[in-house]
Amino acid sequence: MPSDVDRQISRSSEYLERTRERYASVRGRARQRRQAEILRRIGRIAAADIAILVAALLIGWFAPIGMGGAMIVMALLVAATLLLAIFPRAPELSIETLHQVSLRALPLQTEQWLEEQRLALPAPARTLADSIGLKLETLAPQVAALDEREPAAAEIRKLVAEQLPELVRGYKRVPEPLRREERNGRTPDEQLVDGLKVIDAEIAQMSSQLAQGDLDLLATRGRYLQIRYRDDEFAE
Numbered sequence: 001m002p003s004d005v006d007r008q009i010s011r012s013s014e015y016l017e018r019t020r021e022r023y024a025s026v027r028g029r030a031r032q033r034r035q036a037e038i039l040r041r042i043g044r045i046a047a048a049d050i051a052i053l054v055a056a057l058l059i060g061w062f063a064p065i066g067m068g069g070a071m072i073v074m075a076l077l078v079a080a081t082l083l084l085a086i087f088p089r090a091p092e093l094s095i096e097t098l099h100q101v102s103l104r105a106l107p108l109q110t111e112q113w114l115e116e117q118r119l120a121l122p123a124p125a126r127t128l129a130d131s132i133g134l135k136l137e138t139l140a141p142q143v144a145a146l147d148e149r150e151p152a153a154a155e156i157r158k159l160v161a162e163q164l165p166e167l168v169r170g171y172k173r174v175p176e177p178l179r180r181e182e183r184n185g186r187t188p189d190e191q192l193v194d195g196l197k198v199i200d201a202e203i204a205q206m207s208s209q210l211a212q213g214d215l216d217l218l219a220t221r222g223r224y225l226q227i228r229y230r231d232d233e234f235a236e
Contacts, residue, residue, distance in 0.1 A: 041084060041085060044084045045080065045081050045084045045085065048080040048081075048084055049077055049080060049081065052073060052076050052077055052080060053073070053077075056069070056073045093109060093112060093113040093116060094113075095113075095161075095165040095166070095169060097109070097113075098110055098113060098160075098161040098165055099161055099162075101161075102148070103143050103146060103148050103153050103156065103157060104140075104143065104144050106143070106156075106157065106160055106161055107136040107137070107139045107140040107143060107160060108136065108137065108140050110136055110160050110161065110164065110165070111132075111133045111136040111137060113165065114129050114132060114133055114136075114164070114168070115129075115133065117129070117168050117172070120168075120172055121168070121171075121192070122179070122189045122192070122193070124189075124193045125189070125192050125193050125196055128193065128196040128197060128200055129196065131200050132164070132196065132199060132200050132203060135200065135203040135204055135207060136160070136203065138207055139156075139160075139203060139206065139207050139210070142207060142210040142211065143156060143210070146210075146215075150215060152210075152215045152216075152218040155206070155218055156206060156218075159199065159202055159203065159206070160203070163199065164199050167192065167195045167196070167199070168192075171188055171191070171192040174188045206218060
């Protein structure tokens with residue numbers, strides 16, 4: 001019969017396995033985005049190089065381009081490849097950008113923005129950021145059919161595009177050496193983690209209510225995050 005120690009070890013192993021799976025899922029989506037961007041750049045480079053070669057062949061059909069012309073074509077190919085490998089740079093997501101995106105795109109755009117902030121967060125907050133990312137991925141297809149004018153849509157936008165980004169931005173404004181110093185009995189690291197826990201639970205609740213079709217409940221529950229971790233309270 002399993003002892004209490006064996007059961008505790010089993011629970012710990014299950015938790016670690018779930019954490020690894022969650023981390024792998026988040027990392028996998030980030031890797032997919034990077035791979036998609038690489039493929040887009042390769043496609044642009046190939047199209048530009050083909051266009052240069054076709055133009056050179058057409059010119060050469062009517063007039064020999066000679067060695068000098070061949071060198072120019074080679075230089076154009078190299079220049080096009082290098083420029084398109086570097087530019088255009090993918091625009092960095094900002095909080096202001098999140099305010100402008102459609103509700104349909106908001107969960108995944110916020111997930112991507114949160115992934116970009118991950119390295120600036122303390123370890124416990126990174127785990128919560130991964131959990132929030134998974135919930136945003138679940139939320140994305142649920143809000144796709146939601147009318148922007150619905151009060152429920154406003155609640156979702158307030159949480160996902162305003163409260164979550166402002167919480168993280170407020171934390172990042174605190175100088176790194178001060179993030180583990182207590183202020184009013186709590187450190188900024190602890191405040192961030194507590195705020196992310198509330199947001200994680202709120203997104204899960206919203207997703208559940210959308211799945212059940214409880215739009216009225218979602219719109220009227222009036223839950224506003226009482227986050228003491230906003231910009232002015234993170235500041236020293």
